[in-house]
Amino acid sequence: MRISKKVLWLGAVCVGLWNSEVVAENMQPVVPQERLEADGDTLGIAAQADEIDLPEVEEIGVNPAVPEQLLRARFAKLEKSIPLTYHKSSHEFVEYFIYRKAKFTKTMMEKMPLYFPLFEKTLQKHGLPTELKYLSMIESGLDPRAISRARAGGLWQFMPATGREFGLHQDTYIDERFEPVKATEAACTYLKQLYNIFGDWELALASYNTGPGNVKRAMRRSHGTTFWTIYNVLPKETRSYVPQYVAMNYMMNYGNYHGIYAENPEYIVPNDTIHINGYINLVTFCETSGIALEELEKLNPHLTKKTLPDQTRNFVLRVPSVKYTYLVSNRNVIMDSCTKRFSSVMLARMDSTQRDSLGNSVVNSLASVAEEEEVADRIETKIVSKKSSYIVRKGETLSSISRKMNVEISDLKKWNHLRKSNIAKGQKLIVYKNVKRVVGQEVRVASTRTEKEKPQNKHSKHRYHTVQHGDTLWTISQRYGLPVNNLKKANKIRGNDIKPGQKLIITS
Missing domain, CATH: 1.10.530.10 (Lysozyme)
Incomplete structure (x- = not known):
């Protein structure tokens, strides 16, 4: 028996399993002294921290390994509501995160x-x-x-x-x-x-x-x-x-x-919020407000584009607190510069023709965009609330209806004088939707007549939208200001199913 114990002991030393804790000379104390002593008592290891006020660190040998006894004891100390069961796999992952990761x-x-x-x-x-x-x-x-x-x-x-x-x-x-x-x-x-x-x-x-x-x-x-x-x-x-x-x-x-320490801990950037309604160009917003775009994206990781569309309602945008006072004092100038959808297109139109090094005329690519949007640029629109009704279907809740209709639950309750969230199948709910109303129809009519005089391709008014993940017929119709039925009719869609990557015709 003695011989076998010696063999086991020598084997353990060779593979680094006899892992007595040593003290790192240049390591700063990060753990309370009583916690170190408790570990020493539990494991039967001499606590050197009594002499030097530094934490103990496992020695990394040629083939490093953390003793099973050590892990079992520490798992037991950490365990609260969720079991921290010792298993070969959990042991391997501890070593993986220590030595390889x-x-x-x-x-x-x-x-x-x-x-x-x-x-x-x-x-x-x-x-x-x-x-x-x-x-x-x-x-x-x-x-x-x-x-x-x-x-x-x-x-x-x-x-x-x-x-x-x-x-x-x-x-x-x-x-x-x-x-x-x-x-x-x-x-x-x-x-x-x-x-x-x-x-x-x-x-x-x-x-x-x-x-x-x-x-x-x-x-x-x-x-x-x-x-x-x-x-x-x-x-x-x-x-x-x-x-x-x-x-x-x-x-x-x-x-x-x-021996693993957080050298550069990250902390929450103090921030305030502003509410966005309607279109905004976030790049321009950052340029005019002095906020780094990277910092804005970090505070608002749920933004997937550098713009927000016309139908945006009450979007809460987080901004650094150090810039909030400047934003409030210069709100009109900043918001005017980043909420004018066609400002960059107008600039392109003013300088649409340039010359290359040979003196040849070169048309700016944005100029063609300006021509396509010329009619829309002259038409003013305003947002008005339109009253409609919705019949509750089986299994629907205020939460599901609010998502479907793109409105807030609190608004649904207010419009229908509901104190609680209980609704019944067949119940009629009042819903107000913001819609665009065109001001200055005479401009559109005049431009349309002019276009009719010119020979056109029968598909010239068509635009296309490629369906993205999360798109529905409802969100697409809202984006382009079209009734869902018109969208379905133009694309010969019977149900409501669309797939990512599908190309839809957007009729004017």
């Missing part, structure tokens, strides 16, 4: 101050364990604009359809899956639903990754009732998902002990 671990430490206050506040509001905040690190690497190969997006990686199901608006200009506050609200709602289904946090986390249907199928196939009893029949990615979460939880609490 130290840069990623460091980045996560640096981004914690940027998003964790929001996560903790929202999780507490929903009555969920605050340690769920580490899940977003596995999902997106705390990148609000992250998009997976499967088109899942945002901090919490919502698929487009799931995002819409949880109230995250998506169109050509805005994708609320990338908006940290709303996406975190949606993620908390979803996680709460999953926990209510399974009553087990490890199963809830697995189903967040692969879907509750896949988890239930794995339970039926294996006759298991816990994550670890269905582990072998889960998809490979999901088998790694919970262990990765456990490892990341560990690294954010014990990363300093392994």
